[in-house]
Amino acid sequence: MIKIERTTLRVKKIQQSKNGPFAVANLFTEIGEFKVKDSLLDQFDEGEYQATVWISEIYLGQYVAYGRAVAEVRAKLHDIRVESASELDEAPEPPEPDPIDEIEAPRATRRPEKPSRQPATPPTTQPQKDVDRAGSTGDLSDLKSALQGIGRKAKPELQAKSPINLAELFGVELCVRIRQREPVKLDSTVDRALFRRQAATLREELGYEFDPMQQTFNPVN
Known part of the structure; x- marks a missing residue:
């Protein structure tokens, strides 16, 4: 687990999906920029968030959509703590496939997890x-x-x-x-x-x- 403070998470809301609206984000950190497509983003409104994040995995994601092949370095978030939020500047964004429908190529690289202070455990699901x-x-x-x-x-x-x-x-x-x-x-x-x-x-x-x-x-x- 990697804890990184003072990050910027730019969340983009995608409305066109048969599975319902979803969100993706660009995560800017002191160690690099990553794409985030975790489900916890789907509850967020579109905007720019200053936050502390806990990253459980960094890997290379690859997919084909809209006639193009895309490879991107992704971060899988274990948790996020938001300190401030602001509106997202309007800018043209390339279309994004729904992560539910996306079929990824095999993950090429992984960064081993590092021990870190664990954030609060998410609430359990009702049986x-x-x-x-x-x-x-x-x-x-x-x-x-x-x-x-x-x-x-x-x-x-x-x-x-x-x-x-x-x-x-x-x-x-x-x-x-x-x-x-x-x-x-x-x-x-x-x-x-x-x-x-x-x-x-x-x-x-x-x-x-x-x-x-x-x-x-x-x-x-």
Whole structure:
């Protein structure tokens, strides 16, 4: 694990993908410039971030897309701590393939991991059996029955939203926090397509916005 302070992460949001919007970034550090395509970026808005990063791997990524072959030095992020954020200057960017669809060539080079102070462990994913107990009909009234006695009732405007199966999408623990309009921190180690759906649902359906400093979604009102 390599910890690098005073880095700049330029995050670019890509909207055109059948799997939903995603993000890629250029990481500028004192040891070089790297491309970052990790799933944890998908919750970030487009912008320029000053941050401390923990890099678990540096390798050569290669792919073919849009009629061109591309080789790039990539950094895999274990964690990131954002100190400040600003808007990204408008500049033409080449199209980017979705990392979910991208088929990489075999990794040519790796840098051995170095011991370093470990950042906080990401939150664990809710076990599937808890989701199953909450019901699988997709009806929020079923979830309400399953969670009787846990916290206060959801706000009426949240119940009036489109019938999203919150228990299936987020797991029971996060579902309870959402219904109580509490801050929510997503687990970026889950399936990347699921992670994107969670972030998009919080923003577009449930009235949350992302705080890059805390990497937490907060209710707008």
